[in-house]
Amino acid sequence: MLQSSTTESVRTADHASLSRRVTVSPGMCSGGSLIFGRIGDWTWEAVAAASGTNVHAARTAEGHPVYLSFYYYRVRGGRTVHPHGLAFGDELRVDSRVFQFGSQSALTLHRLAPAELDLPGGPLEPSEVHDEPHPDCLYVENVNRWIARSRPGSNQGLFEAAPPDFAYAGLPRMPSVYSPRTLxxxxxxxxxxxxxxxxxxxxxxxxxxxxxxxxxxxxxxxxxxxxxxxxxxxxxxxxxxxxxxxxxxxxxxxxxxxxxxxxxxxxxxxxxxxxxxxxxxxxxxxxxxxxxxxxxxxxxxxxxxxxxxxxxxxxxxxxxxx
The missing domain is CATH 3.10.129.10 (Hotdog Thioesterase)
Known part of the structure; x- marks a missing residue:
């Protein structure tokens, strides 16, 4: 269990899932991008927990740094929880689940719900996110790719390179009908x-x-x-x-x-x-x-x-x- 003054994280029975109780703090809400950055942190935490990889200090077999970059980010706002509608002290339940997306990528789903909302048990399903979203919840879909620099100090020519301990094979598979790859x-x-x-x-x-x-x-x-x-x-x-x-x-x-x-x-x-x-x-x-x-x-x-x-x-x- 991970704890801080604003977030409590609990590992669920599904090894690819995390559930959190969150109190919205000043660094999480604004008319800008603060909430997107915080959700991105949750994505890194979820991928780390699900894959057993230290995403903050990952390296190639040769010892070069690799980074869990963002390739696709989708947000669907709800009636109650939406990106620019959060305020200090709001209580949320955040459910996250990580899926396979190839040997060098991962796909993570998040649901941000009012803490008191009655939700079904079990892991977050793609069918809920895409077909039957709860009208009061905010849903996020992240696709991340492992990348490395081809030249020191340059952000040009980045290429895909996963750390050797990235254990993706045991993650649940995303049904192809919900894959954003073609989109x-x-x-x-x-x-x-x-x-x-x-x-x-x-x-x-x-x-x-x-x-x-x-x-x-x-x-x-x-x-x-x-x-x-x-x-x-x-x-x-x-x-x-x-x-x-x-x-x-x-x-x-x-x-x-x-x-x-x-x-x-x-x-x-x-x-x-x-x-x-x-x-x-x-x-x-x-x-x-x-x-x-x-x-x-x-x-x-x-x-x-x-x-x-x-x-x-x-x-x-x-x-x-x-």
Whole structure:
């Protein structure tokens, strides 16, 4: 059992699962990416417990550092628990389960529920996450890949390399119908999760583009790589730029409700990099309060695709929104 002032973790009978009771602390909630970073920590903890690998100090057989990088991150917000709706002191139950995703990857599911919510026993099932999500819960899907540097001190040319003690064979298998492999591969090839206009939606305005200079004070992690949660912040910075160009207020931005967000990670960057972020936006024809922002982030100097995201937002009862 792992304990701290804010989190208590308990290993369940299923060796691939962890359950936690969490009190939301200041470092976990905001209008930005704090909660995504914390869930990422839980992913590392779950993979470490399920595979027997020290994910914080993993190395190749030759002794070179390897990192459990994020390749795909999906969030589905609930009516009660959603990414930007958490407050100090909220009590949550967090259930996590790790699945096989090849010899150099892992897929982890999380459910964040109000602590008092009556939930079925047993491990978290993919069918619940994808087919029958509880309307009050937030669900997260993470795909992580082991990577290593091909050149010391450079974030270019990263390649897949798993530590020799990564014990994945005993993990449960993800049914192929729920695998995001094809979805993410298509998004990487097309530079978008929505190469075509989504069904039932119509364009909500012209495309928007902005530049972002990599912030070495905020965006790099302790290994010198662009931190996975910083991608959320960079995309949110571009979305806020669009928001303001439409005459929408910052308070309205902070009240946005994320219904569904997908983020694919396809590259990293070195200090000094500048990114170009493009944004397309649609809204539901029958209900303009539901919007989708589709964004791509590229290295401005090379044009390399670094990440794509799709964010479905419920603007709620806000009125007078362009």
């Amino acid at each position: 993410v591969g298509r998004a990487r090839q097309a530079g978008s999760f929505h190469p075509e206009v989504p069904q039932g939606l119509v364009p909500a305005g012209p495309d928007h583009t902005c530049e972002y200079v990599l912030d070495v004070n905020r965006d790099l992690n302790g290994a010198g790589l662009v931190y996975f949660a910083a991608y959320f912040s960079i995309f949110d910075t571009a979305l806020l730029s669009l928001w303001r160009s439409l005459g929408r207020g910052d308070e309205h931005f902070l009240r946005r409700r994320v219904v569904d967000q997908k983020l694919g990670y396809f590259g990293n960057a070195d200090p000094g990099a500048v990114f170009t972020v493009s944004v397309r936006r649609w809204h539901r024809e029958a209900d303009p309060r539901i919007e989708i922002a589709d964004m791509a982030m590229r290295d401005t100097a090379t044009g390399e695709l670094l990440a794509v995201t799709s964010i479905e937002l419920d603007l709620g009862a806000a009125s007078g929104t362009p």
